[in-house]
Amino acid sequence: MTAAVTTPADTPGAPPPGPASARIRQPGARSGRWRRGRTASAAAPPAVLLMAGHRLVPNGPGHLRSLVETFLPWTGLVVPALLLCALPRRSATAAVAAAVVAAVWCSLFGGTLLDKRADGGYLTVVTHNVDEHNPDPAGTARALAASGADVVALEELGDATATYRRILAARYPYTAVHGTVGLWSRYPVSDGGTVAIAPWPRALRATVHTPKGPVAVFVAHLMSVRFALGSGFGVRARDAAALRLAAALRAERLPRVVVVGDFNGTTDDRALAPVTSRLRSAQAEAGAGFGFSWPAAFPVARIDQILVRGVDPRSAWSLPATGSDHLPVAASLRL
DSSP states (O other): OOOOOOOGGGSTTOOOSSOHHHHSOOTTTTTHHHHTTHHHHTTHHHHHHHHHTGGGSOOTTTTHHHHHHHTGGGGGGHHHHHHHHHHHHTOHHHHHHHHHHHHHHHHHHGGGGSBOOOSOOOEEEEEEEOOTTOSOHHHHHHHHHTTOOSEEEEEOOGGGHHHHHHHHTTTOOEEEEETTEEEEESSOEEEEEEOOSSSSOOEEEEEEEETTEEEEEEEEEOOOOEEETTTEEEOHHHHHHHHHHHHHHHHOOOSOEEEEEEOSSOTTOGGGHHHHTTSEEHHHHHOBSOOOOBSTTSOOBOOEEEEEESSEEEEEEEOOOOSSSSOOEEEEEEO
16 A cells, blocks of 8 residues: 655645745845945935035135035935935835935925015016127117016126117116126116225116115126136135125115125025125025026026015016026015
8 A cells, every 4th residue: 555645735734835935035135125225325424414514514725615505405416316226226225315315405495496476576676697708788688678677787798888778778768887787777876886896897886766765776796706626616706805795785874775796606605694694685585496597508506696685575586598698587676
């Protein structure tokens, strides 16, 4: 009599046949999701430290702090980079790292993305670095005249000054031009004079007499900055000009002040704090988004500013590109 042979499948409660890997959970299979993406996630701590601790970045040598603070919003690009690593590889580590960086970035810049524009403005101001190498200054002047602004401030006029005077005169009969900066207004202008921020005229101050009272308007073009390997971020001349402009603002007697122009720096750059700490940014209070203005082809920083004291920004926006390498920026102000 042949003895009966039992197989594992005949045994009550036995697991179904199949490869061992299908029946037995491999040790660490779940933890693999945490091991994957560790290398890419190493970018998260430096990004968080840079965002949260940018005020601790030393400014020398090479004015590193100014460079970091100028482009600080772009540290958020670490988030999509980490997500691109996390999703295909199902990396829990990279996903958590992306979430942490995103949370810190939103705590700093989330409010900037909100649309804070509102009605109720009375005085509309436009400022534009028109670029001395602008191939179409006449077209730029016509676009600015069509903007509907009450006051237009221009920087880097150069050899095209006469063109801007001629085209803008029809809509803006009152003007003050000093060196490479100029102011055109629908309302009477007086007390126009140079503000000495540089060895040559790069800033002016004038009183604009609106129907709701006088407003002191400053138009400034701070010195250009350069970045070079070895010397770093060259902002020394710009920062010195900012100190001189700040001194003129401290001496200003009118309660309503509007400061516009190309600052060659953002309001996040604390090297410009002598000016920006005494004023309010129209874009920050009444804009939608960062309002980057330079370079016009692909803006990466807002270096063209409309700053105020004694008036309330109601709306701020950018105008379409002209022949310049900057975008014009505008703000509606309540006096």
